[in-house]
Amino acid sequence: MIAETGLAALWLAASLALLQLVLALVGLKGDKPDLLAAVRPAAVAQGVLTAIAFALLITLFMRSDMSVLLVATNSHSAKPWLYKFAGTWGNHEGSMLLWVTVMGVAGAAVALFERALRRDTHMATLGGQAAISLGFYAFLLFSSNPFARISPAPADGQGLNPLLQDPGLAFHPPTLYLGYVGLSVAFSFAIGALLTRQVDAAFARAMRPWVLGAWILLTLGITAGSYWAYYELGWGGWWFWDPVENASLMPWLAATALLHSVTVLATRDALRAWTVMLAVVAFSMSMVGTFLVRSGILTSVHAFAVDPERGSFILGLLALYIGGALALFGWRIGAVREGAPFELVSRETLLVVNNLLLTVILGLVLIGTLYPLMTEAFGHKVSVGAPYFDRIAGPIALALMIAMAVGPLVRWRRDQAKAVSKRLLAPLCIALLLFGLVSVLAWGRIGILPFLGLVVAGSVGVASLAPLWKRNLRRTPLFTYGMVIAHLGCAVSLGGMASDSAFTVEKLVAARPGDTIETAGWQIRLLQIQPLAGDNWTALQADMDVSRNGAPVTIHPQSRFFASPPTTTSEAALLTRWDGQLYVVLGEEVEGGRWQLRIWWKPFVTLIWLGGIMIALGGALALLGRERRGWLMKWRARAAA
């Protein structure tokens, strides 16, 4: 009964989306305000219905209703409740329903809360959102029905994949999807603005909070995913340039560029074409990402089951939506006038440089990810991985960081090069100092990229605080603090990455209980190996005492064995200190009663994710600051009237 209700809700939502689209189209074309008045309620109802459908799917999983095919193939009654809940989106159909739900709810939010946008653009935007949703509703209903039944219902489910039984699954995918799919709002805004030719500062001011919101969530989602992979996979890596990881990075790069571009448009009425193009590109990257994950054309550890039929469907949607949007762009952008002019030495120029560098990195990641596919069309197999991406994206990212540091210190529209260099004096001195320091510490022992990364991270970190100097801190707007914290977060994250690359110490050792291992200032003593049992696993746990000039702490890395399917996973033991993390993994038993141990000391590695959180926090402060200013201005206007 629940499954049928869910399916019905989905069908209703799809019909409402169609209605919404038709009403918006006819209403705008024929200038019929009474038709247009129904668009917003339709969008809200659509959002509510998709949310209901998703809630019902969650209910089915929580109840372990094995008569539903999806639950039977992806869940098990013995799973802890958290993983039953999170298992809803740990599969193709469920995550596709999540996608559609986020689109529907985002559309409803735009219908309910967007007040600043000009009416016709607002309607066009909602029409665009409905148009995109329709394709994905069709995909769900005709090709990936999450509510399909199975008869006879099996006694219990198949899905107990051990890797998914982790709190990371509860957090990483939903946040990522909220960000990914939240960018559809920016896409719809761009379509709406192109249709009604309203690409101006007011439009940008209306679009900005939506972009910020999606971007914050995407940042958090990627950060969480990176940390999850880091502690789960047992090798100490935090980014693998895997095609699916790249598929989440590309929308983020586009969204970051869009974020900055929309601010230029909002405050300076410049970069119109850029802003619209980036809004289209950002969600397009989300859609391309979903295609790559679900079609099986690229080898990836994250990929869903290969299904060319589904792949073709999504490819069709891609061609329709992205092709359509780009065609609309080409057709209409000519009618959009050029924005206000600016000089070479100006903040606008640096923001254009920022856009360009981000877009270049995006292009390179895209090309690198697709390159194996391209060469295979010629019968040649190649692999493109970390060595290429690090070497290519790294230097450009460093240049980007420098632009990020200089930008806020340059005036809008026109500034003097001499004045700018005076403001940059302090960070430049720090840079030189760091260069000397790091050279002394590690010349010849670390690569050039980590070396430069450390220098740039330190000096850019200092420079990002510069906008606050000589300012009354209590009267500084909240969004300025947001910018400072976000930029500082970038520098912090870079510092963590560079430190991890440069200074990580790895030790592989085969030890007997009673042995002490010394590495990187730590004394690690293997006490014993003992068997353990959990809900649905058995394990061998190593009890180890670790100390560094002080009292020992006991850590417990484990090697876990699951019965169905037969799998061995490793649960790394992580010990976090202010200056880094000790990462210990228990391997196999080797001859002589000894056990394989992998030990890493990773200085300042946690800064990577701390930086990510700071970036998201900065974004949240900026969002709050702008919204608050909007309310204050409206309140003041009302009070004055």
Add this chain to the structure above:
Amino acid sequence: MRKLLIWLPLVLFLGFIALFASGLFQPDDRIIHSRLVGQPLPAFNLPAAASDRPPLASSQLAAGQPRLLNIFASWCVPCAAEAPQLEALRAAGVPIDAIAIRDARADVDAFLQRNGNPYARIGLDARSEVQIALGSSGVPETFVIDGKGRIAYQHIGEIRADDVPMILDRLRSAQ
């Protein structure tokens, strides 16, 4: 100039669609083939893997007559499945040598006891060194070696019943 740049993204995108479409409709080939097909066999000299068969050296595969080189392991499930086909080939007069990967004498003996022993010689490659030197990426695989010690053909995966005629063909053309 601006006109060009405005339409460039669409043109590039259409290129990507073509690429994706080709990727979807191309047969999925995740198998890694050895690049040494057509090249001489790398030199090796392996100890005996089974108690009742002599050890294997690469020179013994260049003795004038084309031979099959079967890469297998006692812990490999499809290797047991191809045993009847190998036996059929041996009965047809084909000389077959083998290399056992990451194996131990006792396990190889047990495997041959269970599945039959069509091999003339079996070498033991305990650390996959010869497997890597051959460009082989898994078990089972079968190489057709011509009389001069060159690799004529690589068959990846177990030999099915309908593969047997093809293998005989390859052996004939390697004369």
Add this chain to the structure above:
Amino acid sequence: MKYLVLLFALIAAPLSAQTALPPAPYANQQIADPALERKAKALMETIRCLTCQSQSIADSNASMAGDMRSQIRERIMAGEHPEAIRAWLITRYGDWVSYEPTAAPILWPLWAAPLVLLGLGVLLLRGRIKRKGRA
């Protein structure tokens, strides 16, 4: 539960394809000389694992990856140059086995890409600034 089926292959050791033998001597043992170990590690991180989905042999539990690591370490200890070892592996398995793009002609567009994109970017930038300069 196909979502991470392939992901668990990363760290899981499917029991059906398990070899009974212990890992090769230098599969999990570092070279005593840290400089040589750094060289070996750098190489290992760029060689693709043949039996895994998409990992380097440095990050894999697979026994063949372990054997390759051992061979690489032993050869580096014997004085062989990392690039010679990479070339040796590429002769056997083709460009696919190396994550580090080589100088092969099929990979030239990859190297050209950053220059082309940056060049396009500079062109765009000049277009904007020039116009403004004229105004």
